[in-house]
Amino acid sequence: MLKNELTSKRSTIRDVAKAAGMSIASVSRALKDPSTVRPDTRAKVLTAANELGFQVNRLAVDFRTGRTHTLMVLVPNIANPFYSEFFKGIEEAARLANYLVLIADTASDAFREADYFSMLTSGKCDGLIAHIGRFPENVLELFAGESAGRFPIVSCNRDAGVEIPTVGIDNYGAGRQAALHLLALGHRRFGQIVGPMEYEECKAKHAGFVDTLLEAGISHAEECQAPGDLTIASGRAAARKLFGLHTPPSALFIHSDEMALGAIQELRSCGINVPSDVSVVSFDDVNFASAVAPALTTIRVPRREWGAAACRLLLAHMEGKEAPEARTLTADLVVRESTAAPS
Amino acid sequence: MLKNELTSKRSTIRDVAKAAGMSIASVSRALKDPSTVRPDTRAKVLTAANELGFQVNRLAVDFRTGRTHTLMVLVPNIANPFYSEFFKGIEEAARLANYLVLIADTASDAFREADYFSMLTSGKCDGLIAHIGRFPENVLELFAGESAGRFPIVSCNRDAGVEIPTVGIDNYGAGRQAALHLLALGHRRFGQIVGPMEYEECKAKHAGFVDTLLEAGISHAEECQAPGDLTIASGRAAARKLFGLHTPPSALFIHSDEMALGAIQELRSCGINVPSDVSVVSFDDVNFASAVAPALTTIRVPRREWGAAACRLLLAHMEGKEAPEARTLTADLVVRESTAAPS
DNA sequence: GTGAAAGCGCTAACAA
DNA sequence: TTGTTAGCGCTTTCAC
Numbered sequence: 001m002l003k004n005e006l007t008s009k010r011s012t013i014r015d016v017a018k019a020a021g022m023s024i025a026s027v028s029r030a031l032k033d034p035s036t037v038r039p040d041t042r043a044k045v046l047t048a049a050n051e052l053g054f055q056v057n058r059l060a061v062d063f064r065t066g067r068t069h070t071l072m073v074l075v076p077n078i079a080n081p082f083y084s085e086f087f088k089g090i091e092e093a094a095r096l097a098n099y100l101v102l103i104a105d106t107a108s109d110a111f112r113e114a115d116y117f118s119m120l121t122s123g124k125c126d127g128l129i130a131h132i133g134r135f136p137e138n139v140l141e142l143f144a145g146e147s148a149g150r151f152p153i154v155s156c157n158r159d160a161g162v163e164i165p166t167v168g169i170d171n172y173g174a175g176r177q178a179a180l181h182l183l184a185l186g187h188r189r190f191g192q193i194v195g196p197m198e199y200e201e202c203k204a205k206h207a208g209f210v211d212t213l214l215e216a217g218i219s220h221a222e223e224c225q226a227p228g229d230l231t232i233a234s235g236r237a238a239a240r241k242l243f244g245l246h247t248p249p250s251a252l253f254i255h256s257d258e259m260a261l262g263a264i265q266e267l268r269s270c271g272i273n274v275p276s277d278v279s280v281v282s283f284d285d286v287n288f289a290s291a292v293a294p295a296l297t298t299i300r301v302p303r304r305e306w307g308a309a310a311c312r313l314l315l316a317h318m319e320g321k322e323a324p325e326a327r328t329l330t331a332d333l334v335v336r337e338s339t340a341a342p343s
Numbered sequence: 344m345l346k347n348e349l350t351s352k353r354s355t356i357r358d359v360a361k362a363a364g365m366s367i368a369s370v371s372r373a374l375k376d377p378s379t380v381r382p383d384t385r386a387k388v389l390t391a392a393n394e395l396g397f398q399v400n401r402l403a404v405d406f407r408t409g410r411t412h413t414l415m416v417l418v419p420n421i422a423n424p425f426y427s428e429f430f431k432g433i434e435e436a437a438r439l440a441n442y443l444v445l446i447a448d449t450a451s452d453a454f455r456e457a458d459y460f461s462m463l464t465s466g467k468c469d470g471l472i473a474h475i476g477r478f479p480e481n482v483l484e485l486f487a488g489e490s491a492g493r494f495p496i497v498s499c500n501r502d503a504g505v506e507i508p509t510v511g512i513d514n515y516g517a518g519r520q521a522a523l524h525l526l527a528l529g530h531r532r533f534g535q536i537v538g539p540m541e542y543e544e545c546k547a548k549h550a551g552f553v554d555t556l557l558e559a560g561i562s563h564a565e566e567c568q569a570p571g572d573l574t575i576a577s578g579r580a581a582a583r584k585l586f587g588l589h590t591p592p593s594a595l596f597i598h599s600d601e602m603a604l605g606a607i608q609e610l611r612s613c614g615i616n617v618p619s620d621v622s623v624v625s626f627d628d629v630n631f632a633s634a635v636a637p638a639l640t641t642i643r644v645p646r647r648e649w650g651a652a653a654c655r656l657l658l659a660h661m662e663g664k665e666a667p668e669a670r671t672l673t674a675d676l677v678v679r680e681s682t683a684a685p686s
Numbered sequence: 687g688t689g690a691a692a693g694c695g696c697t698a699a700c701a702a
Numbered sequence: 703t704t705g706t707t708a709g710c711g712c713t714t715t716c717a718c
Contacts (some may be wrong), residue, residue, distance in 0.1 A: 010493075012711055023689045028713060038687065058465035060711035063406040064694055070467075078430050078446070079630065084422030087448055100458060102445040103421070105430055115443060122401035124413075150353075232634050261634045268636060287422065291575050291604045292635050293611060355695055366705045371697060381703065403695035407710055689718080694711105701706075 011052040020048035031056065071101045071314065072125040074116055076132050078105040080230060080258065081286040082303065083131070089307025090129060097315050099126070110136050120151050127152035127314045129307075133199035135159050154314040156306065158200050165317060167310040167327050171201055174299045174331040175208025175253070178281040181297070181333055182251040183216050185341045187279060191224045191249030193238040193259050202255055205283065209253050224249055228259045235262025243270060250342040251279040257289045257298055264294075264338070275340035285334055294337035301331045354395040363391035374399065414444045414657065415468040417459055419475050421448040423573060423601065424629040425646065426474070432650025433472060440658050442469070453479050463494050470495035470657045472650075476542035478502050497657040499649065501543045508660060510653040510670050514544055517642045517674040518551025518596070521624040524640070524676055525594040526559050529684045530622060534567045534592030536581040536602050545598055548626065552596050567592055571602045578605025586613060593685040594622040600632045600641055607637075607681070618683035628677055637680035644674045 013031075017024040022041065030037045030045035037045075048054075062068045071094050075083055087103060094101045102125070104116040113132065117139050120128040130153065155164045182190065190213060195202035210220045226241045228234035235258065242248060243266075254260040260282035264274050274280050274294055282289070285300035306329055313327065356370040363370065365384065373380045373388035380388075391397075405411045414437050418426055430446060437444045445468070447459040456475065460482050463471045473496060498507045525533065533556060538545035553563045569584045571577035578601065585591060586609075597603040603625035607617050617623050617637055625632070628643040649672055656670065 014711080024712080025689060025691095025714080026687085029688085032713085036687080041687080055461075055464050057711055058462070058467050059402070059406045059409075059411070060466075060694095061713080062467075063402045063696095063710090064712045064714090066402075066694080068402070068467075072445075077427075078421075079424070079427030081422070081424050084420075087421050088450070091448060091450070095455075100447070100462070102415075102447060104443070104445060105434060107431070107434070112438075118398075119401070119443070121398050123403075124401050124405075232630055236634075258630075261631060265634045265636070287575055287601075288604060288631055288635075291579075291608045292631075293608070357695080367696080368698085368705060368707095369703085372704085375697085379703080384703080400695055403710095404697080406694090406712090407696045407698090409710075687718105690716090692713105692715085694713090696710090697708105699706105699708085702704085 179212035235259030522555035578602030
C-alpha cells in the first residue's frame with residue numbers, strides 16, 4: 001500500500017472551484033491562461049488554490065492534451081564522459097522551447113532500449129533523441145515506412161538503411177585528418193584501436209583513416225587493428241595485443257579518448273613512452289583530454305553543438321517544419337602532446 | 344500492418360475490441376493480465392491489436408492508475424564522471440522492482456531544480472532521488488510538515504535541518520583517512536582544495552581532515568585552503584593560488600579527482616612534481632583515477648552501491664516499509680602513486 | 687467572462 | 703470468463 005494513499009488525497013481543481021465559489025472551468029482558465037478571466041476571479045482562484053495546497057496533476061493534463069512537453073535522450077552508456085556536454089547542448093535548446101529533457105541509459109541492452117523507446121510510442125514523451133550505436137531491429141520496424149513520421153525522433157548516428165532524421169559527425173573526414181597528421185609527422189607503421197565496428201560511426205572513422213593511408217601508398221594490415229568498446233579497460237587490452245606484434249606500430253589512431261588513456265597507461269607500464277616511442281591520436285576531446293599527461297592529440301567533437309543541433313532538428317520535426325540547418329558537423333584535430341615525429 | 348495509422352489517429356482498445364468482437368474490458372485484461380482470459384480470447388485480442396498496430400497509451404494508463412513506474416534522479420551536473428556508476432547502481436535496483444529511471448541535469452539552476460522537482464509533486468514520476476548539493480528553499484518548504492510523507496524522495500547528501508530520508512557517505516571519516524595517510528607519510532605542511540562549502544558533504548570532508556591534523560598538533564591555516572567547484576579547471580586555478588604562497592604545502596587533500604587532475608597538471612607546468620615534490624590525496628575514484636599518471640591516491644566512494652542503496656530506500660519508502668539497510672556508507676582510501684614521503 | 691457538460695483512453699468494480 | 707459502466711483530473715467546446 002502506498003503512503004500517499006494512506007494520507008489525505010490531494011486536492012483537485014474541483015476542490016479549488018468549490019472553495020473559490022466558481023466553476024472548474026474558471027479555475028482551469030485562471031491557472032493556465034490568466035488573461036482570459038477577470039482579475040478578481042483570478043485572485044479568488046489563486047487564493048483558494050494556495051490555501052488548499054493545490055498542485056495541478058500533470059499526468060491528467062498531459063493525458064488530456066496529449067502532450068508532455070518532455071523530450072528523451074537515449075544513450076548506451078552514461079559512463080562515457082563524452083555525453084556530458086552533449087546533454088548540456090540538448091538541455092539548452094530544449095529549454096528555449098520550454099521542454100524538459102530526461103536521460104535514459106540503455107546499457108546497450110535490447111530490453112531496456114525497447115522499454116525506453118516505448119516511452120515515445122506510448123506517449124510518455126513528445127520526442128526522442130537517440131545517441132545509440134545501432135538501432136535494434138524491432139525499433140527499426142516501428143519507425144519504418146509510413147509510421148516514420150508519427151514519432152518524432154532524431155538519431156545521432158547514421159545507420160545503414162534507416163530513414164531517421166540524423167545529425168551526425170563527419171567521421172570519415174576526421175579519420176582522414178588523423179591519418180594526414182600522423183603521415184605528415186613522418187610515421188609509416190600504423191595501428192588502430194577501433195570502437196565497435198557494427199556502428200557506422202566507427203566504420204567511418206576507420207575507413208577515413210585507412211583510405212588516407214592507402215592513398216599515401218601504405219597498407220593497413222588487419223593485424224595492426226585491435227577492437228575495443230570505448231572504455232579505458234578495453235584500451236589497455238587492445239594496446240597489449242598490438243604491442244605483442246613483432247613489428248609494433250609507431251603511431252596509433254584510437255577511436256576514443258577513454259581507450260587512449262587506457263592504451264597509454266598500458267604502454268607506459270611496458271616502458272613504451274608516448275609520444276617519443278609511439279604517437280597517439282584519439283577521438284572526442286572529453287574534459288580530461290587536455291589535462292592528462294601527455295595531453296591528448298585528439299579529434300575535437302563539437303559535442304555541445306551536436307546536442308543542440310539534434311534538439312533543434314527534433315523540435316522542428318515536432319512542429320512539422322523543415323530541417324533548420326546542416327546535419328553533418330565537422331570534427332577537427334587538436335594537436336597536443338601525444339603525437340611527435342617517429343624516433 | 345501499420346497502415347491505418349497514417350490516415351487516422353492511433354487506435355485505442357475500443358478499436359481493438361470492435362475488431363476482435365469483444366468488450367474493451369477483455370482487451371484490457373488480455374493485454375495486461377493474460378491469465379485472466381481464455382487462451383482463444385487472448386489470441387483474438389492479440390491478433391486484432393497487431394493488425395491495428397495498437398500501442399497502449401501509457402499516458403492514459405498512468406493517469407488512470409495514478410502510477411508511472413518511473414523514478415527520477417536529479418544531479419547538478421551530469422558532466423561529473425562521478426555519476427556514471429551511481430546511475431548504474433540505481434538502474435539495477437530499479438529494474439529489479441520494474442521501474443524505469445530517468446535522469447535530469449539541473450545545472451545547479453534553481454528554476455530547473457524546481458521544474459524537475461515538480462515532476463514528482465505533479466505525479467509525473469513515482470519517486471525521486473536527489474543527488475544535489477543543497478535543497479532549494481522552495482523545495483524544502485514543499486517537503487516540510489505534513490506533506491513530507493506524501494512524496495517519496497531520497498537524498499544523497501545530508502542537509503542541515505532537512506527531514507528527508509538520506510543515504511550518505513561518511514565524509515568525515517574519509518577526510519580523516521586522508522589526513523592519517525598523509526601524516527603517516529611524514530607530511531607536516533598541508534593544503535586543501537575544497538568543494539563548495541555550502542554543501543554538507545564538503546564541510547564534512549573538510550572537518551574530518553582538519554580535525555585529524557589538529558589532533559596531531561598541526562593547525563590548518565585558512566590560507567592553505569582554496570575553493571573549487573569540483574571541475575578540472577577549478578582544480579588548476581586552486582593549485583595556482585596555493586602555490587603562490589611563500590611556504591607552499593607538501594601535501595594536498597583535494598575534494599574530487601577532477602580537481603586533482605587539474606591541480607596536478609598545473610603543478611607539472613610549474614615544474615612541481617607529484618608525488619616527489621607534493622603528495623595528493625583526492626576523492627571519488629572515478630574511472631580515470633587509476634589510469635592517469637601518476638595514478639591517483641584517492642578515497643574510493645562506493646558509487647554503484649550508493650546508487651543501489653538510495654534506490655532501495657526509495658522503493659521501500661514508496662511501499663511504506665521500514666528502511667531496509669544502513670544509510671551511511673563508508674569510503675576508503677586507495678593508495679596509488681600520487682602520494683609519497685616528503686622530500 | 688463564466689458555467690455546464692462532454693469526453694481523452696484506460697482500469698476496476700460489479701454484474702451476469 | 704466476460705461485459706457494462708463509472709469515473710481518474712483535466713481541457714475545451716458551446717451556450718449563456
